[in-house]
Amino acid sequence: MSDNVVKFKGNGTGLIMLLDQNTPYPKLEAAIKARLAENAKSFPAGTVIKTSPNGFGQKAQAAMMAIFDEYSLKLEFSDEALVRNAPAARSEHRAHRDMPAGRDERVEEMLVINRTVRGGEEISSKSSVLICGNVNPGAQIIAGGSIDIRGTCRGVVHAGAFGDTEAFVIADNLMPVQIRIADLIARSPDNMEKRDKAERAFIKDGQIVIESIER
Amino acid sequence: MSQVIVVTSGKGGVGKTTTTANIGVGLAMRGKSVVLIDTDTGLRNLDLLLGLENRIMYDLVDVTEGRVPYKKALVRHKKFETLFLLPTSQVKDKSSINPAQLIVLCNELRKEYDYIIIDCPAGIEQGFQTAIAAADTALVVTMPEISAVRDADKIIGELGRADKDNIKLIVNRIRPQMVEKGDMLDMNDINDILSISCIGQVPDDEMVVTATNKGEPVIVSGSSLAGKAYTNIVGRICGEEIPFMEFPKEGFFARLKRAFGM
Known part of the structure; x- marks a missing residue:
């Protein structure tokens, strides 16, 4: 079941976690835990995984980050996860990353x-x-x-x-x-x-x- | 210490074969022993320029495939005792010879001859890679023309990648009048782009065509401008310091003649 609720995908610039929009949060959390227990070993420690921030309260975000922390992984909430299919937008992001603010x-x-x-x-x-x-x-x-x-x-x-x-x-x-x-x-x-x-x-x-x- | 020289250009028709023949004859006229190897398999011409077509018995492919020793395939020039041609096959293609075979052959030839000059086919493909493999020195032939210079540039890059660092330039078919009027690239333009040392500037000369058809390289008679230019190149290859010749300016009568369309 968790296969459809939580998905990890590479988008060319990094890893992205896709979450099923219709699943309520407690169920999502369980699914994430299950997925990580299965797969965490295939991600090197310190790997940054991005997910879209939509719909999660601060509490939920913190809780999710804590789960990833247990496996020495880092979860980031970023809009990038949303626009992964728009190449133009992606290259813009790349430019930003290549050139930090200062x-x-x-x-x-x-x-x-x-x-x-x-x-x-x-x-x-x-x-x-x-x-x-x-x-x-x-x-x-x-x-x-x-x-x-x-x-x-x-x-x-x-x-x-x-x-x-x-x-x-x-x-x-x-x-x-x-x-x-x-x-x-x-x-x-x-x-x-x-x-x-x-x-x-x-x-x-x-x-x-x-x-x-x-x- | 014998030397292996490859004559190359990238672009076709700029005078690789003519240059090879003239330098070969020029060195032989100075008493050096010389072997000219034609590697333009399938499109051989060097034998024609030397007037030796009818004396060919075996070719380069026979030698590299071990059917005959190279001595049997060498054709001695009818006039110059120390000049030999190793012709290539007219029926096979460039894939019949590989770089390793040519290196082995050249190392054999080094023991007996002062100069081994390799006439390279046009292009940058297998034939070119084979031809340059054994060379210590490369002579890049170009023309004062933008496409020929561009191709020479590419070839110099390729030679660099093949670790050939002794590269010299020969600019062929210069038309002094056109250069003077600014209608043709001059030596400064060419040096600007290619930036390698030049050992020859050869004017465009009708005598070259006549000589080619006769099968006697233009350097033999020595009276023509192109012949003199080639003689100078041979001197520079032998390590002499020879200044580049001044091309005669178009005289008053010649201009008058041209003005009246004569």
Whole structure:
């Protein structure tokens, strides 16, 4: 019976507990206990399980959390469990998690590439990317954070690929085929001149703008 | 110490085979012993450029499959005693030879010859992977044309992934007049993108076509511009410092002639 009342599911970003909306709380609690007794061993200690908060009072929430606590599991009440089938909403959540509220708290990691990235190569990273060399036409750089190129950029660059709209692209010579930041795309003008100054591309008022910088 | 050189480009038609033939003949003219290996199985051409088609008895596939010793398959050039061609099969395809076989063969050849030059097929598939396997040095041939440069870039990346770090560039078929007018990429544009050291700039020359059809590489006569450029490349391969030649500017009469459509 408990099989239909309580379900655990993976949604791509974590585990979710689905509860039958029509079952009254005391019965639910029993079902959860039964399910956990069966399955808790398959979850490593500390695993976070999310469930939708709808309809539960604070008391019920606390009681449920206590049950999970016994098995060293953590129960979180989150709306994410509701919107698991809407991919757009999910990716938004991911972006939030990648970028905690305070910018300083953010774990800054960086991928450093110490060579020229040639046509046909793709560099992909969740973190920021620093390239000491050129990015040639036909190459692609995809970064969760920002991209810094100490050389000429002629390929396709995508900063903030997981939704970070604060990400930017810097290059000594910024002349890419396309610049993508978060979900915005800008393409190069059809005849581009070479400029001698380093430039930075970032999002301003909902579009990608480029300004020259000193460095 | 003998050297194995692969001539490659990615794009077809930029002059890999022509370059291979000319460098081979050039080195032989300096008295070096040279073997040219054609690895463009199924689409072999190198024998034609050298005028040796009618002397082929066995081919590379016969050698790698152990049917004959390589000495039997080598074709000596009719004019240059120290130049040999190892032709490939025209009926088989690229899958008939694998990288390991070519490495074994080249190691055999190293004992007897100064230079082993491998003519690579176009593309980045199996034929390419086989051709580069044994090489110490790669010569990347390109043309001042955006698609050829793009493919050369890709090839340089592939060579890097195959741990070949001695890579040199040859820019073929330059038309000085077009470069001057800004209608063709110049050397700066190409160096900007490819950023590897260049050992040859060869002008586009009608003599190359004539020479190809005659089966005698353009370097032999030595009087043409392309022939001189190839002679310089051979010198640089032998470790000499030779400045790049200046291409003659279009003279007054030539311009006048062109203006009148003559």
